Amino acid sequence: MDQEPGHSFNRRVRLLVEVPNQPDETALVEELLTAQGWSVREATVEERTSIAFPRTGRVVEVRLRGARRGARRAAVRRVESLASRAKVPLWVRQSVLLEYPRERRTLYRARLRPPDQGTFAARRLLRLVRQIDGSHDQRALSLAGAPDRARALNELGASRLGGRPFDPEREELTGPPDLPGDAVPPDPWLDPETPGGLWSLALTVVGVLLSMLVCLAVGGLIQALDTPWRWLGLGPVAGAASAAGALVGAAPPLRPRPLVLLGSAAGCAVLVFCGYQLLAVTEGTGGSIALRAVVMPLFVLLALAVGYGVHWALVPSWFSRHASWLVPALLAPLLLLLPWFGRLLYTVYLTIGFGIPVESVPLTTYSMMYAALKPMAVAAGFALFFVGVAGWARHLYWGRIPGESSPTFLLPLSALQYIVTALLLGVLSAGYAWGDAVGAVREGRTPPGYYGLRGTLMCVELKDPDIPVYNAPLVTDRPVVTFGASGERVWLWAPSQRGSGSDQGRAMSVRLEDVTLTRPAVAKDRDCRDGG
Template sequence: MTAELPFNRRVHVVVEVLDLHEELGLLQQVCDAMGWPVRKLLAGETTVTTDAGWTARVIEVRIRGVRETAVEQAVATLDALAQNVELSLHCRDATLVERVHRPQIEWHLRGRRRPVSRRLSHALHLAARTGAHDPHAGTTRLVRIPTRLDEPRARRLARTRRAARAVLSHHPLISRRLDPDVHEVGRPSVSRGWHALAFLTLVVTATAICLLGAGLWPAIGADSPRVGGPLVVVVGGYLLGGTLLAVQRTPTHRALPWLIPLTVPLAIPLVPWLGALVQRAYLSPFGVRPAPGRDGLGDVQAGLWVLCVFVATALLPIAYLGWMRFLAPSLRVRGPWLSWAPAVTLGIGMGMAFGLLVLHTAARSGAENRALAVAGGDIPEYFGVSAEYACVEPTSPKAPYYGSPPPRDRPVVIFGQSGDRVEFWDPTARRKTSIRLEDARITIVPHFDSPCTKSAQ
């Protein structure tokens, strides 16, 4: 398989081609360019016969596709290539090459467990590359014994263990032969402690992201640097470390040096837009819209809130996959379509769901502050959205307005003006009103319980 033409399906195609030196040479050139092996027929391989002047060849067409349509895709690809180069070639028979799976049981030859001091010394020597480490530490050999699935598991394990011990007793190197005093034979070791730690960190990270999306970090004290700082380090280290482990030795890893600088300029206009969505969701219970042209630090903070939650949630399955691949190298042979694509799809779906959770949290905060205003309390600032209390007096009894009539005896809540109009919300009537600035006199008062006297009007 070449780097330019990766494949995951192989199809053996029996073709007939004109028995001329030029045609056979062109066929060889086409197959070499595609990385496809071509050979003559073996004795008794097929019953396909050719007419005089024609000869048969077997081509292994290697393509990337799904199993159900791999044969049709291979034949169509070969026909298209033959037509493009005017090659006298016809497909006669095509068969999908199936991978033969043979059940096997794996046994490992490992050194017997040493004391903790010996293992620490081995780790130090191994890190310093002094060559004085324990040569029997860890797995030194592994053998796989073919087995059948129709026999009981206990009998299957006992039979393959005896066969494995017989195989492990022979090796050109004496240190790799089975020595009962030094070695032990066992199944593949699973670092359950590290796996449990990775899963526990996954739960902690997912919980932290969920609390961040729901706006509950202050409830657990994470707004304090003593609690929030270590939590951010743990969550960030888990996500970044696992993601790098997942994408290493992949085309994505090679694209990261230019992909990351490309995403930064795209995020600059995205952050204020996301912040505007948060402010709009917050103001939705009041029935008003955020005032345009008020982009500031609050918009940036709200946008970063949504962006951080989305990115962290999207990277969560990928990071877990990376840690599992690092702790269990055997997962690498299962192929990307069984692990990589579902992780990315799940991550994007979870990121969008948690992004909606942030908007729901903003709307819930707006509803809580709306109830606070009804009860007569002052509304706190929310990501740059500041509520002001004002007394509104129409300039004339016939001044046009949209909604309920403006109250004259009590203040209303305004969140800034929209062009030549101002929208305000009456906590007592629980209704929204919009009026033109030229049709009303607006006086800002410090609190909701401030009186609207004639002098203030």
């Protein structure tokens, strides 16, 4: 797959390839490799010492995006696959993953000195304004090596970058303190290349994840328990927010900034709300609170893994490069698709299930959109799951497909899978809702609602025995269910006496002015003749 010039990459693999020492063959190999966006040059004398005549060497730099693990093998496989498909004489002799060691650097910032004139309130206000408008962050210096304040001051004093020299009377230098003469510099904080940095990174990741799980669990606890003592769970939430802010905000022994702590508190509040809502959503699935409390964090971790996979699948890709116009183009049809799909679900529930026309029931556009949102959201979740798996496969170089992006035919397949899943989930959920409603009506209970549509049990009393009835005779000895009237007629549904097979009941229609509808008695299973 051809790549655009300057495509995004985070791995570089340099390969020494053998080609026949013939002008035509070397030109063909260079043209073929360059067309893939890879840089090609002639190998130096030191690099091609192991290659003897009649062959010569070329150095190819393959640029990939993905994990470190498997990057070298993936680059070799792509070059060899390309040579095999094009039937060109090319062999990979050596390969090496290019990774330069991280250089330890010390950052110093120059900021304005605190004012020493005016009242205390005026000085505090001026410092606050400087923090807000950026006056404190106009000059910085990054030095290689351990902290050295004297060297930083000398370099800033001699520099004329920007036409404004460093003024020690107006500005001060902030940064880490100098180390004692015999002290060994500590490992950089959160640097995976050093033992101490890797340990601090692992502790930070584990601490942040535990803080997130604590916030989610407390949110579920607040939703599940019905006691004032449940609010004591906000104490661990405050501790989790402080711990996450301290781990992410600054390296010890420095204290985290107040804005970092405020952001951590806001994130924990969002997680508490998410835990509250997730446990409320899973309440209808059954199971104990403990089981749901264990499954919910695992579900959140799975969602995070899928989110990372979706990011790796779409960034960078054709989709991310054209997202500015593609996303609005995909979202615009939803305004028309949601009402249509919602009307289809109401048709399955009312017309196919109860035999009542959709047009005869008062429905709003928002109700139809609401009915369509859940199956479409679940179908989107399934589609994103497979996209996430593809993203992990792309990040870890799984498969033998050349190129960095997924094949083009996967896009229509994903769209087809999304459409089929949404239709299947919507129709099945409508069928299950109809079954629950029929069972409730047979037991003399009010049927559960279906996305804003609520049936009501009514007793029918005829004003005239000779009134016209669609699908007569009209059932008057037991309660019937109605979903409201739209116009001059009302549709009623009565369960059959046996209720076996497909004969669950029948729908009837009469004019509103010919009947009187009243609620049945409160007692269960009382018929309309006895209940009055």
